[in-house]
Each structure stands twice: as structure tokens, then as C-alpha cells.
Amino acid sequence: MPTLFDSLPNRRAIIDRRIVADRIAVLAQESDGDVQAVRVAIVGELRLALEAGREEAARRLTAHPTRGRETVSAFAFLIDQILRLLYDATTHYLHPAGNRSTSERLTLIAVGGYGRGEMAPHSDVDIGFITPWKPTGWTEQVIESMLYSLWDLGLKVGHSSRSIDETMRMAKGDLTIRTALLEARYIWGDRALYEETSRRFDAEVVKDTAKAFVAEKLEERDERHRRMGDSRYVVEPNVKEGKGGLRDLHTLFWIGKYVNRVRSVAELVDAGLLTRQELRQFQKAEDFLWAVRCHLHMITGRAEDRLTFDLQVEIAERTHFAGRNGRSAVERFMRYYFLQAKIVGDLTAVFLAHLDDRQAARGHRYVPSFFRRPKKLDGFILDRGRIALPSDDFFQADPVRLIEIFAVADRHGLAIHPSAIRAASRDAHLIDRHIRKDPRANAAFLDVLTSPRDPETVLRWMNEASVFGRFIPDFGRVVAQMQFDMYHHYTVDEHTIRAVGLLARIEKGDIATDHPLCTGLMDKLLSRRVLYVAVLLHDIAKGRGGDHSLLGADVALSLCPRLGLSAAETETVSWLVRYHLLMSATAFKRDLSDYKTIMDFTDVVQSPERLRLLLILTVVDIRAVGPGVWNSWKRQLLTDLYDAAEEVLRLGHKQNGRREKVEAKQEALQAAMGLSDAVFSALTKRFPESYWIAEPDDILAQNVRHVMAAGKAPLSIAAEVYPQRGATLVTVYAADHPGLFYRVAGAIHLAGGNIIDARIHTMRDGMAIDNFLVQDPFGGRFDSPDQLDRIKRMIEEALANRHKLITRLEARPLPRTRAEAFHIVPNVLIDNKASNRFTVVEINARDRPALLFALANALFQSKVTVHSAHVATYGERAVDTFYVTDLLGGKIESKARLQTLERRLLEAAGAELTEVIERSREVA
Structure with a gap:
């Protein structure tokens, strides 16, 4: 009789159960009846076998880095043998029972993915202990002992212990349990008990519930997709749970198995739910996705299923992808990944279409129906409310119809039957240069693209069918x-x-x-x-x-x-x-x-x-x-x-537009604040014209209130939530002096903030009013009372004592960010033509905590005055722009000074914070 692991090559290289069992028997004999010593010896021997088996499975993946199916089968086979050995050792040496009663029967089953014979390196071992009725003292001892031994082996065990009646009752009421039991597989113990459980599951749980199960699994899938971003094309996909991932393939198998009681994916072909070509696509996608998941587990040493940027680089290298045609190795690897995810999506649609078509003849529908229109449309027909083909060669007779079907779907708000989508995918190669130049085809495509209805959905259908890329x-x-x-x-x-x-x-x-x-x-x-x-x-x-x-x-x-x-x-x-x-x-x-x-x-x-x-x-x-x-x-x-x-x-x-805009802003501000002409005139004369252009009305009002409240104080700091921009507005009103900007930037970093924008204004009376927008280092909220108080205190201390600031910066650990997975060569662009008054300096660098402080510090060391700063981030890349002058207020024209400025900024952009601090000490 064929078994699940018959196709697994050289199984004894993974684990030889007979050899391990013989060693355990010798150790048990040598223990002189000491049960605890026997247990320790059993666990020790199994640990050695487990480690050796894992090394062999890992070696096979290294040798064949895209053969995931063989790897997960190897791990599942290894765990099978460990469980069988442990069961035998526990019932023979630790808790032997001479004449067992009918109640003292126990069977061990694998459930879930493990039941399917698939196990990633750090997946949970999902098992079930089944007893005929209520557990006896002996069965409880065996179960407890086995679980402790499995935990001692370092395995993560998901387990249940139930009677057959309890199993049936819980399976009826819980979709997760029902799905897990759907893939239950006998491992060891009382075989007859397993057979009875399986027979009752089919008769009492599965029978006449297929339609409800399919609806529940599809609803569960849709909810999972929503949680994971509802796209199979997210750049850090979840290989297991994401759209187009392994769980989608498993869902197809669960549905096919529940409806048709098949035992393997290959049997879905005989059931009419997949063609042989679709089966090959299924197996190829599954093999690759499993390989990626196994690499994730092995690299991280844990059950990691998210394909993050740093892991993408390493897996691309492990799977031997190389850069080519302007694409890096990691981009080519990820493109292949997304193409496999697309195949999973295509298979899902086709599978459900097959299922729907097969059941329609019996008067059942397993897929929700769409609105139906009883009319023909440009030669296409309607199949229960969806556009379908009148014949299988309809596209071949006139390939322009490959475009027109999507235009018809958009025009009438209809869905396209999955079988028509499959035919479009099959015939997309018919779109050649003649079809691309056909006026009908181009008009139909432009109608879809510029549709006032829902062009996104129809274009996505077109893309899934490969018609978009061919046209x-x-x-x-x-x-x-x-x-x-x-x-x-x-x-x-x-x-x-x-x-x-x-x-x-x-x-x-x-x-x-x-x-x-x-x-x-x-x-x-x-x-x-x-x-x-x-x-x-x-x-x-x-x-x-x-x-x-x-x-x-x-x-x-x-x-x-x-x-x-x-x-x-x-x-x-x-x-x-x-x-x-x-x-x-x-x-x-x-x-x-x-x-x-x-x-x-x-x-x-x-x-x-x-x-x-x-x-x-x-x-x-x-x-x-x-x-x-x-x-x-x-x-x-x-x-x-x-x-x-x-x-x-x-x-x-x-x-005159600029002057009018300034006057309009000033008039609106005066009216809003109710200030007299004399007071307001004296106030406005202190601010440069650029200030009125740069700041929005609400910040103008906040700054004016701040300045008036400060009076003649040399320093005033405010920090308040600024919801319009999703950040905290920090305003510093202080006597202007060299280094003001970099010290404030350092203090904000010390307080745990990250500057996302900065507007620096030098007033005509020698004061400065600087506005900073601040978030936490990960783009989150920075607005608790403690945070606001801390940021004000840190700025005040930094402006009073520069050396104390540097000491504190040196002691503060920098948080690690995801941007560290990327290598970005810093670049400095200095432009004296972009402004009539200022030298414009733009720095491109990898984003990191305290980057703005490092750059501002370099500008201070270069003896330039910063008039405004503009901070932009694009993922891992930061682009910081400064409008600067020399200390006399002129552009920086000297070639030598420009070269020194560029060098210092490049060093700051690529240096660690400790290096910046050391240079600060040298300058001081």
C-alpha cells in the first residue's frame, strides 16, 4: 500500500527508526529499572536523531534551493519517526500496560499542515490524541509523558486530547477544528480507533455540509486577504498567509477534499477540479513557495513567514538568482515570486469555476451568484449573470475580442466568467502587432482605461489574464x-x-x-x-x-x-x-x-x-x-x-501676486487675533517677507501668540499636537546664534523624536523663530504629555550646555530600523542657481535616527547659516535640503569652501553618530 512519503528519496539518511529504536532498547536495559533515567536517555537519543535529521533536510534544501516540497516532506517524515519512537518507548519502558481494557486504547494523529505531510523547519507539531471514550489513568499518563518529552526536545507542540464523541462535537461547531481534522493522518497507536474516527468524521461532520464549508472557507480567505493588505503584490509579502501564498493553495485543496473526499492534490484532476496543466502549475508554485518559507525559517531560526527586505536579499542569493538587464538579483527573485503568486490567483479563479460548473448541473452553486442580464452582448453570452464565450474558439476567430470582452464587462457592469478569463489567458499570445494596431482594439482599450465606472477592477482582470501586458x-x-x-x-x-x-x-x-x-x-x-x-x-x-x-x-x-x-x-x-x-x-x-x-x-x-x-x-x-x-x-x-x-x-x-498674498495673509491674521493697527504693524515689521509666504495661516497665528507671550525673554519653547499634518509642532523662539539649529535637532533626537520638516526664520531684530514637525522614529504619534514636556526640557538644556548634549547623545542607543537592509551611497548636490539669495544644498542618504542632527552639525562646523530646512523621506532614503548662506548673509561662492562643505556633509551622511560626536568635540 503506497504511503505519503514513498516519493521522498533516501529516507534512512534522514532518520533510520530501527537503529534509533535499538539504541533506546539498549539504554533501557542498562538503566536497571530507573524510570527517570530511562526517560532522560530516551529524550537524549531522540534529540541526537532529531538534530541529525534536521541537518540532512537543511542540506537537501541547500543542494536544491527551490525544491521546497522535498524539504517539508523530509521534516514531516522526521517528526513522524520521532513520534513513533517516542510512543513506543513511552508505552514499553515508561508506562507499560499488560492487559489493556477496551478503554485503554490510544491513537496518535497528525492534523493541519503536518497531517498533509508538510512541515517547515520551525512549524508547530500539530497532533491529536484520540481515545474511544473518557481518558483512563493509563492514557493520561502516556499523553502527559509524551508531551513533556516533546517539550524537552524543544518542539513547539499544538495538541489536543479528546474522545471520538468530543472530536465530532467540536468539529461540527468550529471551522478551524473541522479544517484541521479534514487533513488528519494516522501516525501511530490503535489503527482501528483512527479508522473509526475517520469514518464518523465523514458520516457525521462532512456529509451534506459541503456548501456551507466552501462558503465559510472563502469568507475566511477574504478576511485573511484584507488583514494582509488585500493584494498579492505587496513588496514584503507573507509567504504563508498573504494573498497568492501557501494558504490560498491549501484552501483550494481543503475545498476539493471536503467536496470530493480526495486524498491528494493529484486526485483533484480526476475530480474535474483541475486540468493536468493546472495541476503542474499548482505543484510548481507550491514547490517554490515552500522553498521560500523554509529558507525564511532557516535564516531567522524561527517561524518567520514574512519576506522582509533583508531576507529577500539573502534568499535571492541562496536560490542563485543573478542580476540581469538592469534588474538586481533580488528584483529578479521577487519578480519570479510575484509571478508564482499570480499563478496561485489564476488557479483559485479557475478552480472555483470548475467547482461551480460541476455543481450547477446538480442544481447547486458553491460560488456567490452575480446580477443576471438576459441578453447577448457583442457576440458574448451570459452564464448566470457573467460574460462567457459562445464557443471555445471565440477568441481565436477574432483576437480583437480579447480586448472587447473587458470593454463589454466595464460598459455593462458585469463580471467575466472564470472560464472566459482562463480562455483569454490561454489565447493571449494571439495578440500580435496587427492586433495592437487594430483601431477597434485600441478604442476598446481606451474605453476601459478612461471608464467613468470602475477601470481599476477591469484593468486588474485584464492584467490577471495576461492580456494587458500582451496588448x-x-x-x-x-x-x-x-x-x-x-x-x-x-x-x-x-x-x-x-x-x-x-x-x-x-x-x-x-x-x-x-x-x-x-x-x-x-x-x-x-x-x-x-x-x-x-x-x-x-x-x-x-x-x-x-x-x-x-x-x-x-x-x-x-x-x-x-x-x-x-x-x-x-x-x-x-x-x-x-x-x-x-x-x-x-x-x-x-x-x-x-x-x-x-x-x-x-x-x-x-x-x-x-x-x-x-x-x-x-x-x-x-x-x-x-x-x-x-x-x-x-x-x-x-x-x-x-x-x-x-x-x-x-x-x-x-x-504683484506675491505681495498681494502676503498682505492678504496679514490682514486675515490681524482680523483673527483682533490686534490694533499699531501693535500689528510693529509685529509684522519684525518678520521677513519669506516668513509670511512659508507658513500656513494656523502656524502664523500660533507663532504670533508665542512671540507676544514671550515678550523680551531670550528663549521660549512650545510643543503642541498638530493634527493637520499628523505630527507635533515644536516652536523655538530664541536669540539667533550659530549652532542653534543643530543643537535643537540633537535635543529633539534625545527626546525620542524624529524631525519630518523644519522651517527656520531669522527675524529682523536678531531673534529666530523655528518651527519643527516631529514624529516618533517610526512615523508614529509623538504627542503624550510626557513626550511634550521632555522635548521642551531637552531643547532648553541643549541650548544652555552644548557639551552636556554631546555626552547624552553618545550615551543614547540608536534604534535599529528596517532601512539598514539597504545600501545607499550618500550624495550631496550644491546649487547656487536655484535661489537668488541662498546656496541650496541637497543631501541624499540612507535614513537613520539623528541623521538631521549629523547634517546640521556638519553645516555648523562649516560655518554656514541655515535659513530653512526641508526634510523628505522615501522609505529608506532621506532627502534633506538646506537653504544656507555664509555668516555674512551671502551665497557660498568659493570653490574651496564648497568642496569642504560637500566633504563634511558626505561624511556626516555616511557616518555613525559616534563619529559625528567625535568631530564635534574636535571642533569645540
């Missing part, structure tokens, strides 16, 4: 293309499709609260389809080894005419792709109160229409990066830039 080959190159950084949460194709969906939601007004400006601008656009095509193409050239904006602009010039866009529309799309990063770079890295910043920006944009298009493209691009990336702070900065640029671009406002 737009440049898009096919970024399918499953990972961006190896902490900023982007999704693959390039998933990011792009999400961006299109966000654009559609903004146009419909669904998220007007989050994006009031963009929602209002959509109605003013002269050509909305230009914007949709630009969103589609903005990242299409990623992974080619060059500037994706420039390369993407060239793609747009060749693709847009094919889609039916005019020459003017094509030029605008190409421009948008070329400059799709310009607005965010200007808003987040430059001083918007500097008039030349706005003029340089508008010199590139040139027209109000392009400004509107660029703003909306920028917003959907940022928001589609992933959850938590978009915030009110970024919205405010982009709005400020848009307003300032629009002021310049509108005819008649180029000369």
Missing part, C-alpha cells in the same frame, strides 16, 4: 516588477492600476474630503483622457537601467498615437510622464517661500492646464504608493505650490 508590451515588462525599496508598497503594475483607480474615484467625487482641490479641478480639464493615459504610463519604463521618466516619455510618444490620441495630446502625455516627479520634488525638497523656486517650477510647467494635470497625476502617484504614504502635510505642501504657481501663470499676476 501593451511595455506594460508587460513591468508586470510583477518589484521596486526594491521601503517607499513603494506594491509592484509597478499593481501601483499603476491602483493609481488609475484613485483617479477614477477622485473624478467621481468619492474622496473629495481627502482631495478637495483635485476633485474640483477634474471638471476644468480640457482633456481627461490625457490624464488617464499619463497615469498609465508614468512608471512604465521602470527597471530598464536608466531614468524612467525620460524613457517613459519616449514610450508615450510611440504609444499614444496608436491609442488614438492626437499629436497635441501625445505631446502633453509625454511631457507629464517626463516631469511626473517635478511637482513632488519641488514641494517636498524646496523652499516654497523663495520666489525663484516658484519661477523655476513655472518655467517648466508653462500653462495652467499642465499645472492642473501635473497636480492630479502627482497626487494619485503618491497615494497609490501604499497605505500611510499620503498625509495632510503633503497635501498642504502641494496645495501651496499649486496656488503659488497658478498665481504666476495667470495673466496679469506675475508682478
Whole structure:
């Protein structure tokens, strides 16, 4: 009779049960009846066997790093033999029973994944002890002894001990228990007892409950997907629980086994739920995913299932992926991973379609039905409310239908039958250059892309069917293309499709609260389809080894005419792709109160229409990066830039828009605070014009109250929650002096804060008013009363005693961050043309705690004055920009000084905090 591990090669190299059993027998004889000594000897012998078996299984994975199935079978086989040896030793040497009664029967079963014969290196050992009725004294002794021995072996054991009746009762009421028992497998003990349990499970639990089980498992799967981000294309996927992971494959097997009582995945073919080709895809994806999970466990030494950035690099190396064609080894490895996850998704859809079709003839449906329309649509037919094909060769007869089916689905709000999706995947290769040039096909595609309904869903269907990448080959190159950084949460194709969906939601007004400006601008656009095509193409050239904006602009010039866009529309799309990063770079890295910043920006944009298009493209691009990336702070900065640029671009406002804006802000502030003309005039004369441009109205009011309350005090510090930007606003009003900025930055780090933005203003009377936005080092809240008090106290102490600050910084341990998995070469850009008054210094470096302090300290050592600082982070990459002058207020022109400044900043960007502190001592 075939057994589960028959295909496992050279099993005795993993563990030879006969040899180990003989050794235990000898040790038991030598113990002279000392039960405790026997137990210690048994555990010791089993530990040696367990360690040797694990080493052999690990060696096999190293030799064949993508054969996960063999590895998990080896670990499961090893545990089987350990359990059998322990059961025999326990019942023979520790708790022997001469004439057992019918009650003193016990069977040991494997459940869950272990029952399936699959076990990752650090997975739990899920077992069950079954007794015929209530446990007897002997069965309780055996169970307790075995569990203690397993724990002594260092195994994580998930166990249950129940009678057959209890097992049936609990299986009926608990889906998790029912699923675990569905895969129950006999290990050792009373075989007849196991057979009776299995027979009763089929008769009492499974019979006539298949429909309910399928519905519950699908609901459970959907909830799990929501918890894990609801996308199989997240850049740090969970190999076990994530969408497209192992659990999805297991769910298919559970459903097939429950409905058809199959014993293996291969039997799903005979049941008609998978074809032989689909079975091969199932086994290939499962083999690879298991290999990845085993590598995760072995590298970390624990049950780790999340494929984090640092582990991706190591597993890519272990599995022998190499860099090629502009893609690094880790990017190629992750692209392969995502393609396997996509196959899992495809198999899920096809499997459920097979199940649904088979049951429909019997009057049952296991998959929720959709709205039905009793009409034919462009040659397609309806199958219970879903678009289906009238014949299997329908696409082959006219491949343009491969595009049209998605346009029909969008136009009528219908789902596509999984069998039609499968046929589309099969026939996608029919899309050749002739089909790509066909006007009908391009019109249908453009209808889907610019749909006022739900283009995101339909484009995702098109992508899952491989039609998208075949019709737009440049898009096919970024399918499953990972961006190896902490900023982007999704693959390039998933990011792009999400961006299109966000654009559609903004146009419909669904998220007007989050994006009031963009929602209002959509109605003013002269050509909305230009914007949709630009969103589609903005990242299409990623992974080619060059500037994706420039390369993407060239793609747009060749693709847009094919889609039916005019020459003017094509030029605008190409421009948008070329400059799709310009607005965010200007808003987040430059001083918007500097008039030349706005003029340089508008010199590139040139027209109000392009400004509107660029703003909306920028917003959907940022928001589609992933959850938590978009915030009110970024919205405010982009709005400020848009307003300032629009002021310049509108005819008649180029000369006086700035002055009018300052006066309008001052009038609104005076009215809000109820100050007399004399008091307010004296106050406004103390602030430079740039201050009024830089700060929003609410911060202007806060700063004025702060300054008035401080009176003639040399130092005043305020810290309060600033919910509009998801941070804490820290304001320092102090006599201006060299080093003020770097000392405040160091104190904020000491207090446990992380500066996300800084605006530094030197007043005309020699005072300084500096505003800092602060979060915790991981982007969380920094607003408890203790935190606010501590930050004020630390700043005050730092400004009073610099050496005390350095000593404390040296003693404070730095938290380790995920950014340490990335190597980023620091880069310093110094620009004397970006501003009329200031030298603009931009530093790109790996983000880390106290980075801003290190950079500010280097600027202080270089004897320059910082007038404003702009802090932006893109995942692991920090981009900090400073507007500086020399101590006399002029630009830094000397070549030697610029070289020294660049060198010090490069050292600070790449140095550890201790090195920065040492240099501070030397300068002091």
C-alpha cells in the first residue's frame, strides 16, 4: 500500500527508526529499572536523531534551493519517526500496560499542515490524541509523558486530547477544528480507533455540509486577504498567509477534499477540479513557495513567514538568482515570486469555476451568484449573470475580442466568467502587432482605461489574464516588477492600476474630503483622457537601467498615437510622464517661500492646464504608493505650490501676486487675533517677507501668540499636537546664534523624536523663530504629555550646555530600523542657481535616527547659516535640503569652501553618530 512519503528519496539518511529504536532498547536495559533515567536517555537519543535529521533536510534544501516540497516532506517524515519512537518507548519502558481494557486504547494523529505531510523547519507539531471514550489513568499518563518529552526536545507542540464523541462535537461547531481534522493522518497507536474516527468524521461532520464549508472557507480567505493588505503584490509579502501564498493553495485543496473526499492534490484532476496543466502549475508554485518559507525559517531560526527586505536579499542569493538587464538579483527573485503568486490567483479563479460548473448541473452553486442580464452582448453570452464565450474558439476567430470582452464587462457592469478569463489567458499570445494596431482594439482599450465606472477592477482582470501586458508590451515588462525599496508598497503594475483607480474615484467625487482641490479641478480639464493615459504610463519604463521618466516619455510618444490620441495630446502625455516627479520634488525638497523656486517650477510647467494635470497625476502617484504614504502635510505642501504657481501663470499676476498674498495673509491674521493697527504693524515689521509666504495661516497665528507671550525673554519653547499634518509642532523662539539649529535637532533626537520638516526664520531684530514637525522614529504619534514636556526640557538644556548634549547623545542607543537592509551611497548636490539669495544644498542618504542632527552639525562646523530646512523621506532614503548662506548673509561662492562643505556633509551622511560626536568635540 503506497504511503505519503514513498516519493521522498533516501529516507534512512534522514532518520533510520530501527537503529534509533535499538539504541533506546539498549539504554533501557542498562538503566536497571530507573524510570527517570530511562526517560532522560530516551529524550537524549531522540534529540541526537532529531538534530541529525534536521541537518540532512537543511542540506537537501541547500543542494536544491527551490525544491521546497522535498524539504517539508523530509521534516514531516522526521517528526513522524520521532513520534513513533517516542510512543513506543513511552508505552514499553515508561508506562507499560499488560492487559489493556477496551478503554485503554490510544491513537496518535497528525492534523493541519503536518497531517498533509508538510512541515517547515520551525512549524508547530500539530497532533491529536484520540481515545474511544473518557481518558483512563493509563492514557493520561502516556499523553502527559509524551508531551513533556516533546517539550524537552524543544518542539513547539499544538495538541489536543479528546474522545471520538468530543472530536465530532467540536468539529461540527468550529471551522478551524473541522479544517484541521479534514487533513488528519494516522501516525501511530490503535489503527482501528483512527479508522473509526475517520469514518464518523465523514458520516457525521462532512456529509451534506459541503456548501456551507466552501462558503465559510472563502469568507475566511477574504478576511485573511484584507488583514494582509488585500493584494498579492505587496513588496514584503507573507509567504504563508498573504494573498497568492501557501494558504490560498491549501484552501483550494481543503475545498476539493471536503467536496470530493480526495486524498491528494493529484486526485483533484480526476475530480474535474483541475486540468493536468493546472495541476503542474499548482505543484510548481507550491514547490517554490515552500522553498521560500523554509529558507525564511532557516535564516531567522524561527517561524518567520514574512519576506522582509533583508531576507529577500539573502534568499535571492541562496536560490542563485543573478542580476540581469538592469534588474538586481533580488528584483529578479521577487519578480519570479510575484509571478508564482499570480499563478496561485489564476488557479483559485479557475478552480472555483470548475467547482461551480460541476455543481450547477446538480442544481447547486458553491460560488456567490452575480446580477443576471438576459441578453447577448457583442457576440458574448451570459452564464448566470457573467460574460462567457459562445464557443471555445471565440477568441481565436477574432483576437480583437480579447480586448472587447473587458470593454463589454466595464460598459455593462458585469463580471467575466472564470472560464472566459482562463480562455483569454490561454489565447493571449494571439495578440500580435496587427492586433495592437487594430483601431477597434485600441478604442476598446481606451474605453476601459478612461471608464467613468470602475477601470481599476477591469484593468486588474485584464492584467490577471495576461492580456494587458500582451496588448501593451511595455506594460508587460513591468508586470510583477518589484521596486526594491521601503517607499513603494506594491509592484509597478499593481501601483499603476491602483493609481488609475484613485483617479477614477477622485473624478467621481468619492474622496473629495481627502482631495478637495483635485476633485474640483477634474471638471476644468480640457482633456481627461490625457490624464488617464499619463497615469498609465508614468512608471512604465521602470527597471530598464536608466531614468524612467525620460524613457517613459519616449514610450508615450510611440504609444499614444496608436491609442488614438492626437499629436497635441501625445505631446502633453509625454511631457507629464517626463516631469511626473517635478511637482513632488519641488514641494517636498524646496523652499516654497523663495520666489525663484516658484519661477523655476513655472518655467517648466508653462500653462495652467499642465499645472492642473501635473497636480492630479502627482497626487494619485503618491497615494497609490501604499497605505500611510499620503498625509495632510503633503497635501498642504502641494496645495501651496499649486496656488503659488497658478498665481504666476495667470495673466496679469506675475508682478504683484506675491505681495498681494502676503498682505492678504496679514490682514486675515490681524482680523483673527483682533490686534490694533499699531501693535500689528510693529509685529509684522519684525518678520521677513519669506516668513509670511512659508507658513500656513494656523502656524502664523500660533507663532504670533508665542512671540507676544514671550515678550523680551531670550528663549521660549512650545510643543503642541498638530493634527493637520499628523505630527507635533515644536516652536523655538530664541536669540539667533550659530549652532542653534543643530543643537535643537540633537535635543529633539534625545527626546525620542524624529524631525519630518523644519522651517527656520531669522527675524529682523536678531531673534529666530523655528518651527519643527516631529514624529516618533517610526512615523508614529509623538504627542503624550510626557513626550511634550521632555522635548521642551531637552531643547532648553541643549541650548544652555552644548557639551552636556554631546555626552547624552553618545550615551543614547540608536534604534535599529528596517532601512539598514539597504545600501545607499550618500550624495550631496550644491546649487547656487536655484535661489537668488541662498546656496541650496541637497543631501541624499540612507535614513537613520539623528541623521538631521549629523547634517546640521556638519553645516555648523562649516560655518554656514541655515535659513530653512526641508526634510523628505522615501522609505529608506532621506532627502534633506538646506537653504544656507555664509555668516555674512551671502551665497557660498568659493570653490574651496564648497568642496569642504560637500566633504563634511558626505561624511556626516555616511557616518555613525559616534563619529559625528567625535568631530564635534574636535571642533569645540
